[in-house]
Amino acid sequence: MRTFTLAAVAAVLLAGCGGPTADDGGNDDKKDIVVGVIADLTGATADVGKPYNEGMLAYVDNLNAKGGVDGHKIKALSEDYQYKVPTAEEKYKKFVAEGAVAIQGWGTGDSEALRSKVKDDELPFMSASYAEVLTDPKQSPYNFVVAPTYSDQLRVAIDHIAAQDPAAQLAVLHHDSPFGTAPLADAEKWIKDKGYRLGFKAYPMKAGATDHVGILQQAKAQGAKYVVIQNVSSPAAVVAKDIAAQKLDMKIVCLNWCADELFIKIAGPAAEGHLMVQPFAPPGITKPGHQAVRDYCQSKGIDLDAKGLHFVQGWYTMHAMVKGIEKTLADGKDLTGPNIRAGLETMPAVDTGGVIAPIKFSADSHRGATASNVYRVSGGKFTEVTAAVAPKA
Incomplete structure (x- = not known):
């Protein structure tokens, strides 16, 4: 000591x-x-x-x-x-x-x-x-x-999606590392425990990839309407551009490490309309x-x-x-x-x-907070959809 x-x-x-x-x-x-x-x-x-x-x-x-x-x-x-x-x-x-x-x-x-x-x-x-x-x-x-936690952020995303489209298919694109895989098992359990009818499939993202067309084609075959991303900003922005280029009917939901200004900057117009689950309020809010x-x-x-x-x-x-x-x-x-x-x-x-x-x-829990904000990209900026929302009890 x-x-x-x-x-x-x-x-x-x-x-x-x-x-x-x-x-x-x-x-x-x-x-x-x-x-x-x-x-x-x-x-x-x-x-x-x-x-x-x-x-x-x-x-x-x-x-x-x-x-x-x-x-x-x-x-x-x-x-x-x-x-x-x-x-x-x-x-x-x-x-x-x-x-x-x-x-x-x-x-x-x-x-x-x-x-x-x-x-x-x-x-x-x-x-x-x-x-x-x-x-x-x-x-x-x-x-x-x-x-x-990443699991709580993904639970918030799942709750939001289930409320909008109860039978939606979710494709979770994730960094191929412990960071990327950390919330996956908890998310599948959440869907089961809550009785949601959502589909769920995870796809590891190759580091340094210049496009993610292959993964998106797999997600399309799955019938995915929502693409949840557990990765950092740059690859997430590539996904947004690929969705726009292929004219896919998919909405991105970024968890906190791609739910930021850099994603919006890199993706440009392709970022419009996508959702962000972000515990920290950006300076623009x-x-x-x-x-x-x-x-x-x-x-x-x-x-x-x-x-x-x-x-x-x-x-x-x-x-x-x-x-x-x-x-x-x-x-x-x-x-x-x-x-x-x-x-x-x-x-x-x-x-x-x-x-x-x-x-x-x-002494019983080192989980400092459970509530995240949900934002939508509109006009190249964050717009608040829901503030400080925790996973449903």
Whole structure:
């Protein structure tokens, strides 16, 4: 267990570990709080990973400029792992050695691969993966998921489709990885448990494909009217263009990693009319919680609308972790992994000003939120269909 303390005696024992300590005179010397950040800046999901990472680091920069957490600056150690699980494991070990008290990860494959290490090292871990297994403290005691899981997002999509067309056929096109397959079994179970008459078939998407005509022809043979996409923006935009070029009667429903401005930009007119299940409100759908992000960006000459919703997503994911750290210090506890975990589990719901549903963890569940928004692309912009809708009870 890694221990960082505010007590004078422990400060002597733990000098050099990198966490907050106090000197022998009892005056808090406000040492930095180290957080490791595993980022995809150049790998397969860099199109969304880079702005997400920038949003996290912007939050830290903004926080530190205002005095940090109880006077302690956050030291974010951010490194690119290129969407390679072995590299993520190397980065994780490096961050642990450098005194990290918590970790921000990225993908599903690396988040799941690191679960046992995180458990053994007792280090709170958040990431941009919303795989359902990461929300169960019995299986993943140190993982915390701030947004609705991929399974919950797909449940929302299924509920919406079933209400519009009760006997529709669904083709689920997905990234060929643990990220892509994470919600599939849960979705099929949801259809069965709810008694829906929907058809369901999954299709893995080949990485780097210049078109997805073959898959769409299979989906057409299936009779699919809805194409749900569990992938990032660029390949999803290719699918939209292929649907338009082939004049197929299919409506896309993007889950959160392709439900963004980049999808609209790349797909162009082909994006029109398609649906997006997105837990995070984009900057173009103004919420009170966007103002702090926008103020920071304006002070730095950053165009928030160009950075898009994933920048905001990264900002508020780091915000949730910091709130757990704040709670730990406010309770007068040392910054150990178990104490930060307890802080996250007992802190009040994190209000993001409507950017995402309030984030609330407990000792029984590390699923921070269940509600997503449903948007339609209209005139090249997001239009809100339904706000903060959870899977049907």
